[in-house]
Amino acid sequence: MLRLKELREQRRLNQEGLALKLNVSQSTISAYEVGERVPDLETLIAIADFFNVSLDYLAGLSDLKQQIRQSDLSPSELEHLHTYRQLSDTDREKINAYIDGLQSRG
Numbered sequence: 643m644l645r646l647k648e649l650r651e652q653r654r655l656n657q658e659g660l661a662l663k664l665n666v667s668q669s670t671i672s673a674y675e676v677g678e679r680v681p682d683l684e685t686l687i688a689i690a691d692f693f694n695v696s697l698d699y700l701a702g703l704s705d706l707k708q709q710i711r712q713s714d715l716s717p718s719e720l721e722h723l724h725t726y727r728q729l730s731d732t733d734r735e736k737i738n739a740y741i742d743g744l745q746s747r748g
Contacts, residue, residue: 645700647675649693664688 673679
């Protein structure tokens with residue numbers, strides 16, 4: 643639950659503030675953050691909803707805060723994704739390097 647602490651701090655919330663939002667005690671939040679306790683499924687869903695992240699992200703199974711659904715993509719994006727998946731590994735690496743370069747320009 644290291645991501646819980648990270649998400650909480652990004653929102654500039656202390657443990658007590660988050661505890662109030664989730665209707666749990668501050669000590670429960672602390673126990674979640676240090677790994678002494680694991681939230682039940684209902685609480686995990688509440689945490690994910692509060693921070694607008696996926697359960698996979700919260701659990702550290704994905705680095706994507708939100709899963710991308712097909713319905714979230716435009717027809718053009720779907721076409722590009724389909725084309726990307728048909729490329730060779732070398733061509734995919736070139737595309738990835740180009741995108742990384744664009745992102746680093748800010």
